[in-house]
Amino acid sequence: MHQHHSGFSQQMISRDSARGLAQGLGWFSIGLGLAELLAPRQLSRALGMEDRSGLIQAYGVREIATGIGILASRDPTPWVWARVGGDALDLATLAPAVPDNPQKGNVLLAMMAVAGVTALDLICAQQLSTARQQAHREERLRNLPDYSNRSGMPRGVEQMRGVARHDFEMPRDMQTPEALRPWTDGRPAQAGAGKATSGTGVAASGAGTATTNHEAAHTASSSSLKPQLSSAQVVRTAADQVAAAKGDGGTAATSHDAASTPSSSSLKPQLSSAQVVRTAAEQVAAAKDR
Amino acid sequence: MRALCWHGKNDIRCDTVPDPKIEDPRDAIIKVTSCAICGSDLHLFDGFMPGMQSGDIMGHEFMGEVMEVGSGAKDSLKVGDRVVVPFTITCGECEQCRRGNFSVCERSNRNKDIADKLFGHTTAGLFGYTHLTGGYPGGQAEYVRVPFADKTHVKVPRGMTDEQALFLGDIFPTGWQGVVQCDIQPTDTVAIWGCGPVGQFAIRSAVLLGAKQIIAIDNVPERLVMAEAGGAITINFDKESTVERLNELTQGKGPEKCIDCVGMEAHATATLDSMYDRAKQALMLESDRAHVLREMMYVCRPAGTISVPGVYGGLIDKVPFGMVMNKGLTIRAGQTHVKRWTDDLLRRIEEGQIDPSFVITHTVGLEQGPEMYKTFREKQDGCIKVVLKP
Numbered sequence: 001m002h003q004h005h006s007g008f009s010q011q012m013i014s015r016d017s018a019r020g021l022a023q024g025l026g027w028f029s030i031g032l033g034l035a036e037l038l039a040p041r042q043l044s045r046a047l048g049m050e051d052r053s054g055l056i057q058a059y060g061v062r063e064i065a066t067g068i069g070i071l072a073s074r075d076p077t078p079w080v081w082a083r084v085g086g087d088a089l090d091l092a093t094l095a096p097a098v099p100d101n102p103q104k105g106n107v108l109l110a111m112m113a114v115a116g117v118t119a120l121d122l123i124c125a126q127q128l129s130t131a132r133q134q135a136h137r138e139e140r141l142r143n144l145p146d147y148s149n150r151s152g153m154p155r156g157v158e159q160m161r162g163v164a165r166h167d168f169e170m171p172r173d174m175q176t177p178e179a180l181r182p183w184t185d186g187r188p189a190q191a192g193a194g195k196a197t198s199g200t201g202v203a204a205s206g207a208g209t210a211t212t213n214h215e216a217a218h219t220a221s222s223s224s225l226k227p228q229l230s231s232a233q234v235v236r237t238a239a240d241q242v243a244a245a246k247g248d249g250g251t252a253a254t255s256h257d258a259a260s261t262p263s264s265s266s267l268k269p270q271l272s273s274a275q276v277v278r279t280a281a282e283q284v285a286a287a288k289d290r
Numbered sequence: 291m292r293a294l295c296w297h298g299k300n301d302i303r304c305d306t307v308p309d310p311k312i313e314d315p316r317d318a319i320i321k322v323t324s325c326a327i328c329g330s331d332l333h334l335f336d337g338f339m340p341g342m343q344s345g346d347i348m349g350h351e352f353m354g355e356v357m358e359v360g361s362g363a364k365d366s367l368k369v370g371d372r373v374v375v376p377f378t379i380t381c382g383e384c385e386q387c388r389r390g391n392f393s394v395c396e397r398s399n400r401n402k403d404i405a406d407k408l409f410g411h412t413t414a415g416l417f418g419y420t421h422l423t424g425g426y427p428g429g430q431a432e433y434v435r436v437p438f439a440d441k442t443h444v445k446v447p448r449g450m451t452d453e454q455a456l457f458l459g460d461i462f463p464t465g466w467q468g469v470v471q472c473d474i475q476p477t478d479t480v481a482i483w484g485c486g487p488v489g490q491f492a493i494r495s496a497v498l499l500g501a502k503q504i505i506a507i508d509n510v511p512e513r514l515v516m517a518e519a520g521g522a523i524t525i526n527f528d529k530e531s532t533v534e535r536l537n538e539l540t541q542g543k544g545p546e547k548c549i550d551c552v553g554m555e556a557h558a559t560a561t562l563d564s565m566y567d568r569a570k571q572a573l574m575l576e577s578d579r580a581h582v583l584r585e586m587m588y589v590c591r592p593a594g595t596i597s598v599p600g601v602y603g604g605l606i607d608k609v610p611f612g613m614v615m616n617k618g619l620t621i622r623a624g625q626t627h628v629k630r631w632t633d634d635l636l637r638r639i640e641e642g643q644i645d646p647s648f649v650i651t652h653t654v655g656l657e658q659g660p661e662m663y664k665t666f667r668e669k670q671d672g673c674i675k676v677v678l679k680p
Binding site: 140141143144145146147148149150151152153154155157158160161162163164165168170171173174175176180 | 389390470471473476490494497498499500511512515516518519520521593595618620622630634638642643644645646648649651671672674
């Protein structure tokens with residue numbers, strides 16, 4: 001909050017200083033305009049542009065009009081931007097007059113002066129525009145309707161979170177294609193962990209663990225759709241599952257799930273499928289004995 | 291009858307036009323009781339969609355009472371039925387309809403030849419949405435002719451209000467499909483660009499479908515407040531960097547699912563690419579502003595999904611497709627297959643899981659429609675959704 005107030009006051013200062021600068025530019029505009037309107041010949045002679053006194057007078061009218069606009073309007077922003085446009089016009093008029101001009105020095109001096117004023121005009125216009133946007137935002141915020149009670153969920157958002165997961169049948173054509181699913185997504189590791197604790201593991205029945213683990217190894221090595229796991233990964237995963245099962249009171253997971261679990265390590269030596277089966281079966285049996 | 295008619299850019303009028311008549315045995319005439327101004331109507335109002343003709347009747351989100359039924363629709367509808375009309379007109383018989391891809395019905399666009407040339411193959415006919423999609427008079431009117439009415443309707447149960455049912459015709463199923471086609475998982479962070487009406491429904495849909503974290507992005511304060519009320523964390527892109535904040539909220543990994551509920555008129559102004567888009571659009575070298583798409587491609591987590599329910603009409607420029615390819619992103623887009631979702635969503639409304647009327651901020655008569663187009667576009671007076679009562 002403190003920062004907010006600090007930023008706000010900075011913006012206020014900026015807005016006030018921009019308005020002050022705009023007032024100054026307004027008076028400057030009227031002064032320059034009067035000079036251009038009343039003494040066009042002297043000015044055109046000094047710039048070596050004798051044939052342009054009519055144009056200088058017209059520019060004078062423009063300067064006076066923008067000056068009055070800045071001083072008289074409640075919001076000087078568009079008038080200051082008009083000054084920026086006028087500056088560009090002045091520079092575009094002066095630049096072609098530089099070559100082959102006996103008063104070249106004066107023209108260059110005038111261009112530098114215009115460039116300086118242009119910079120001031122730009123700064124002022126930008127600050128005023130920012131302040132205007134800020135004021136507009138503040139106005140909106142003051143009149144902001146309160147939609148904080150419009151959840152659209154009469155029983156509350158948290159009550160509704162995920163309710164459609166129970167009864168919405170995801171259309172097949174909008175499911176992530178099988179080949180693009182992360183390997184662990186909903187199947188291998190998570191499903192395996194779930195089964196390990198649910199007591200449906202084959203080891204819990206006390207029979208057929210070797211067969212199950214054989215299936216595991218077979219599934220992992222033969223499936224062409226799933227990313228291939230190294231045998232070492234399979235063994236390690238099976239061992240992890242056994243350890244988990246032991247911690248859970250001996251309900252070892254089906255190794256079908258375990259076999260598909262990815263592992264970050266791929267540096268272990270490759271084992272044959274037969275070795276995998278044997279090793280995994282031994283692990284399960286050992287866990288059961290314990 | 292009175293109807294809101296398009297007469298050019300920024301020029302919509304409430305005109306008196308001839309009443310519609312049955313033209314085909316499968317037609318029905320509906321007396322409109324409620325209709326709405328959709329965000330995609332603004333693309334027509336702003337003159338960004340080609341194919342409109344002066345005098346075209348606007349509106350594709352409407353409902354009402356059946357007044358007259360053609361002989362071929364009598365088995366499905368009877369006079370007096372209350373119906374919501376999906377904005378995509380569907381024959382129900384072509385190969386695409388049989389597959390449930392109703393928004394690309396092969397038979398309902400009577401200007402199929404033009405659409406074939408423009409898009410390669412036709413899409414479904416739409417109400418009040420250019421002659422590229424059939425030039426069918428829309429529903430911001432007292433009466434409307436519904437072609438293929440035996441299939442293009444959703445019956446409204448007794449006791450359900452217009453305000454609860456109306457949005458089944460477009461924005462509710464559109465937000466829903468935008469989320470469904472992301473295949474939301476319980477571990478997902480979903481980022482939703484745009485908190486207009488479709489964005490608001492996408493947020494609620496993501497809640498119902500159980501996303502872990504929902505992040506909504508906009509710069510209109512009252513829309514962000516409504517998004518928060520619906521369960522989203524919000525990012526005001528005028529005040530903070532969308533990309534930095536999204537990465538912060540996802541431990542630097544980016545959201546898995548990104549949904550574009552903005553479409554062709556992205557309003558970001560402080561970025562180089564959006565300035566470039568505006569300049570190209572002004573010179574007619576580009577039809578759509580693609581800032582949101584670019585941002586999604588940049589920030590989406592590798593192997594993530596980008597869903598685009600927001601409307602795009604033609605050409606976009608400087609699309610970083612290298613990001614899409616190298617990050618392995620999936621892109622899903624499309625007009626809404628409204629009828630695929632309406633039974634399920636109607637049940638959710640009846641069960642009180644959601645009350646779609648939350649999004650209505652303005653209800654006025656049809657004659658105030660032209661004024662409300664401006665209010666809606668300028669986001670004045672807290673306007674998020676306008677309902678018109680003809």
